[in-house]
Amino acid sequence: MHKTIIPLCLAGTLTATGAWAQDDTIQIGVPVFLSGPAAGAFGQPERNAAELLFDSINEGSVPAPYDSEGVNGRTIEATFSDEASDAVVEYRNLVDRNGAEVVIGYTSSANCKSVAPLAEELQTLTVFVDCGTPQIFEEVVTDPTYVFRTGLTATTDAVGAARYLVDTGVDLSRVAGINQNYAWGQDNWRDFTGSLEALETGSEIVSEQFPQVYVGQYGAEASALLTSSPTLIFSSFWGGDLEAFVLQAAPRGLFARSQVILTTGEALFPTIPDELPEGTIISARGPFSVFAPENELAEWFRTAYAERFGQEPTYPAWKMAQAVLGVKAAYEKAGEGADSTAAAEAMENLEFEAPSGTVRMSLGNGHQAAQSISYGTYVLEDGEPGVENVITYSAECINPPADQTAAEWIAAGFPGAECD
Numbered sequence: 001m002h003k004t005i006i007p008l009c010l011a012g013t014l015t016a017t018g019a020w021a022q023d024d025t026i027q028i029g030v031p032v033f034l035s036g037p038a039a040g041a042f043g044q045p046e047r048n049a050a051e052l053l054f055d056s057i058n059e060g061s062v063p064a065p066y067d068s069e070g071v072n073g074r075t076i077e078a079t080f081s082d083e084a085s086d087a088v089v090e091y092r093n094l095v096d097r098n099g100a101e102v103v104i105g106y107t108s109s110a111n112c113k114s115v116a117p118l119a120e121e122l123q124t125l126t127v128f129v130d131c132g133t134p135q136i137f138e139e140v141v142t143d144p145t146y147v148f149r150t151g152l153t154a155t156t157d158a159v160g161a162a163r164y165l166v167d168t169g170v171d172l173s174r175v176a177g178i179n180q181n182y183a184w185g186q187d188n189w190r191d192f193t194g195s196l197e198a199l200e201t202g203s204e205i206v207s208e209q210f211p212q213v214y215v216g217q218y219g220a221e222a223s224a225l226l227t228s229s230p231t232l233i234f235s236s237f238w239g240g241d242l243e244a245f246v247l248q249a250a251p252r253g254l255f256a257r258s259q260v261i262l263t264t265g266e267a268l269f270p271t272i273p274d275e276l277p278e279g280t281i282i283s284a285r286g287p288f289s290v291f292a293p294e295n296e297l298a299e300w301f302r303t304a305y306a307e308r309f310g311q312e313p314t315y316p317a318w319k320m321a322q323a324v325l326g327v328k329a330a331y332e333k334a335g336e337g338a339d340s341t342a343a344a345e346a347m348e349n350l351e352f353e354a355p356s357g358t359v360r361m362s363l364g365n366g367h368q369a370a371q372s373i374s375y376g377t378y379v380l381e382d383g384e385p386g387v388e389n390v391i392t393y394s395a396e397c398i399n400p401p402a403d404q405t406a407a408e409w410i411a412a413g414f415p416g417a418e419c420d
Helices: 039-059 087-097 109-122 135-140 154-167 183-198 219-228 239-252 296-309 315-334 340-347 406-411
Strands: 002-004 025-032 075-082 102-105 125-128 147-149 174-178 204-209 232-235 259-262 281-283 351-354 357-363 368-370 373-381 384-393
Touching (some): 025 039, 025 087, 025 315, 039 296, 087 102, 087 109, 109 125, 109 147, 154 259, 154 281, 154 384, 174 219, 296 315, 315 357
Parallel strands (some): 025 102, 102 125, 174 204, 174 232
Antiparallel strands (some): 281 373
C-alpha cells in the first residue's frame, strides 16, 4: 500500500451492514499502476491527477460547481495501491484493512472484471477510471448497485475509429490489427471489424495479431504485419506495450507503408513525441487533453496540473479527474451525511460537469458514462505534440442504446445512431 495526502487513519467504525460510520474524513482507495510497464504512461498521470484533485477539493479551490471544501464538508484521505499487484487481494485490503469508503481507479480491463463482483459483494462505491471492456455491465455485473465507470468503453473507441477512417477517405481495402490478447484487445478488434462491416467498407482482414499483454517485444508481429501489406493497421495497445510497439515498428517502416490508427495514442505525448510518426491517427479515448472542450474546469485543470507537475496532463489524468469529480457530485447530490450507499444511489443516471464537458451516466443501467469521442492526425508543432484534421463524434453516434449490447448494436448496423 502507498499512502498519501494525510497519514491514513480509519474514517470511522464498521457497522453491521458493512458501511463505515462517518466522521469528518472520507477514506478513498486509489488503485493505479505504481510499477511495471503501465506505470509511466498511465499510473503516474492518474496518481498525479488524484493528488491534485484531492488537495484542491479539500481546499475548496476547484471551480464551481465543485468549489465547496471537501466532500459534504468531509476531508479526503487517500490510500494508493499498486494495480500491478493482485487486484482482488489489494481491493480487499483497501476496503477491509484501510477502511476505504470509496474506491476510484483501475486501468486494466482484466482487473475491472475481477474487482466488479467483489465491489458489489462488499457494497463499496467503486468508480472505474479507464478500463474499457464493455463486458463490465453487459456480462460481469448486469444489475449493478455499487460499480460505476465514468470513462468510456472500447466500443466508443472502435466505432469512432471506423467512422473517422471512412469519413476521411482512408484506404480500407486491406486491414490488419495488433491488439493485446485479453478482454480489452479482443473487444476492440471485434467492435472495430464489426463496425467496418456495418459501414460496408468491403475490407479484407489480412492479419490479426494478438500478443500477450506486457510482452514488450513485437518483432514477429511487426514482420507479420509487413508481410500482409495492409493499407490500414488498427491497434488498441496502451502503456508500455504501445510505446514498445511504436519504437520497434516505426524504424522498420511499418508506419510509412500503412496508415496506422492508435486508439490510445495521445498517452504517448510526454514519453516519445519525437518517435511517434506524424500522420498517425490517434485518439484520447474521449473528449480529453487536446480534444477537450474549452471551459473553466478544463482551463483550471490544465493549468493546475502543469504548474504542479511540470507537464501537460495526458488523457489518463483527465479521466481520473473526471472520476473524482463524479464522486464528489454524487455525494453532494445525496446530501449532507450521505454514506457510500446513498452516494451510489445518487450516482445512478447522474449528470455532472467535468473538464471534458458534461458527463451523463446513461448507459449500463445508469452506471456507465456516455460522451463524445474525437480522432485526429498526429503532428509536431514547433517540437510540441498536437493533432489536426480532428473530427468529433457525439455520444449518440458511437454508443449503443441502453437495451442493446455493443456487439448486437454493431451487427444490426447501428440502429438509432444519431450522427451529424
